[in-house]
């Protein structure tokens with residue numbers, strides 16, 4: 001019964017553009033909470049206070065749905081058609097600034113929530129009497145750890161989940177449920193001797209294999225950090241106005257990833273990977289900014305921070 005349900009689930013997942021779907025239990029093994037605790041105690045989450053507030057609660061899906069028994073986890077690739085240029089230090093100071101691939105199209109929170117709705121409807125008829133909750137990077141869940149437990153991929157030294165099928169350029173989305181569904185096993189996989197991501201990170205944010213100091217990471221500085229950037233931080237954007245892909249661009253697991261089948265995520269839908277500074281600088285009011293970046297994740301940090309990032313990213317260093 002459950003294997004039939006799983007194969008139908010995979011079919012439905014593929015039909016809505018997902019690369020993979022797997023299931024795991026609602027509570028993570030303690031190794032994930034131990035790791036989270038060490039990271040938080042070292043202060044590596046910076047100003048992401050929500051991480052500290054929810055802490056270990058993120059390891060149980062009961063936090064988002066009381067009585068939860070299973071987490072169904074989907075991976076949606078956002079690889080692009082065009083080969084994206086790998087970062088080069090010579091580009092810094094150009095009139096173009098860089099945008100992380102995940103933010104080139106429409107906001108995945110909205111797109112994936114919509115795409116998962118019919119799957120929830122179907123599951124509700126297959127397994128009646130249960131509750132279902134869709135989570136897309138908005139609920140307090142250790143999404144990547146759930147993905148590793150479900151066998152979507154394994155931990156990379158850059159702290160991303162590496163899927164042998166999809167590399168690491170994919171979004172995660174979950175359906176948490178009170179239904180008991182047989183879990184899938186984790187997969188084995190390893191970075192081996194590779195250290196490309198650690199060597200390529202321009203801010204040395206990957207302080208050791210599998211350990212990221214978010215406070216040094218360009219993604220954190222351009223998107224998450226709410227207070228002003230220090231002079232040192234301001235000089236560390238290396239051409240990036242929104243996010244950073246370097247430690248994924250250099251990863252051999254991303255060499256052969258397929259372009260996304262989800263039209264909303266395609267490069268140029270909202271912005272290009274290499275975008276002119278003016279694109280960000282031009283909107284002269286919050287409402288103009290909201291119109292230009294409607295449906296984009298670029299809206300999230302707000303106009304002031306995005307425009308500051310673009311200015312700093314374009315600035316010549318030294």
Ligand code: SF4
Nearest residue numbers: 201217218244246247
């Ligand atoms: S996203 Fe960029 S800054 Fe952050 S760890 Fe990766 S390479 Fe370093």
Ligand code: SF4
Nearest residue numbers: 156157191194197251
């Ligand atoms: S670049 Fe190499 S070390 Fe880093 S995550 Fe990819 S395989 Fe692992």
